[in-house]
Amino acid sequence: MGKIEPITGRYVWVPYNGTEYRIFFEEAGQGIPMVCLHTAGTDSREWRHQLCDPAINANFRVIAIDIPRHGKSIPPYDWYKEDEEYKLTAEFYMGIVMAFCHALELDKPVILGSSMGGNICLHLAEKHEDELRALIAVEACEHSLGWHIDWLRHSHIHGGEAAAQSVFGLMAPQSPDKYRWETWWYYAQGGPGIFKGDLYFYSQDHDFRGRTEKLSGKVPMYYMTGVYDFACTPEMTEESAAKTKNSECIIMEEIGHFPMSENPELFNSYLMPVLDKIVAAS
């Protein structure tokens, strides 16, 4: 008998704004629900190490989702005849995440998101603070410019390789090669134009400047950023965290923009104290 991982994958149909979305998710563990949000252009596989960590899933029901158009979550049926190219908006992203939580009847989940999944935490804190237990915003800040560029969906350029190679340098050279290249692989498999479309949210629609300091602080926010992240630098995260009430800022050494997948052991060592605090407060 081969080694079988504790992860279970399932599909749930999620109604949102007049459409039903077939959403794939993986889960493992029992306890406090914790929904993990992947980075732009990729999918839930980024969280495979956290899903398999017994120290994490002893107290948490870890749920990693593919948002629509990513991984195994298919696009809406009429995607091929849309008048405009795909652009992820804060409104849709926040809405579909909360609709997913409602569809699974999760009781005050923790949201653990990275990059665009970290940035959406600020929006969730603003609009859904009563429904959430804690927010863990990995590689997040209130505004990060420069990534919504046409080269990422261009008929003369291999979209998969361009997406993958453009993010490779966001990972720390100290991270194990096997995991850095696995992350590269995930990026090379995104749908056409999806990475670029996600970056519309990341670099344009997500502009929280002037709103961060207005968050009430009712839901605790944990910012976690790696020193090799050149898109959302430690300084950018620290600046956002300083404006966020009831927040904590953790800067991670020898890690980059994809902590959970590029160096899972090191990331988990930073994550566990945060999770312990959430357990203690629950």
Place this chain on the structure above:
Amino acid sequence: MFEKSWMESWQKLVNTNGPMSWIGKHFTTNLLFGFGETEYVIEFYKGKIANIESEFTPETCYQLAIKGPAVSWEKFCQKTPPPMYNDIWAMAHPLHGRLTLEGDQMVLWQNMRALCWALDRMREI
């Protein structure tokens, strides 16, 4: 660092690298590299460095110039480069501006994997 003999060492590493033979199969272009005041036009042909030109004439042509201060390139070439210097896109990102890209950027995006793989070989010199 970055003298002609250093460039020739890099050329040898690129041209004898195994994966480069298939990663760079379609990587054919001329690029100008600027290491501070020191500049070369590198002729890539099917993923191999065919020529290193340091003396420019009115006929010298290239598709894209990649230029940065020598000190930035020196950090890039370290075995374990420091944050913000470990990748050309990190150095060229609008947030940081430690590297400039002048010319046809499409050739960069079309061949980014092969180019980055070739540049990684600088850390083996």
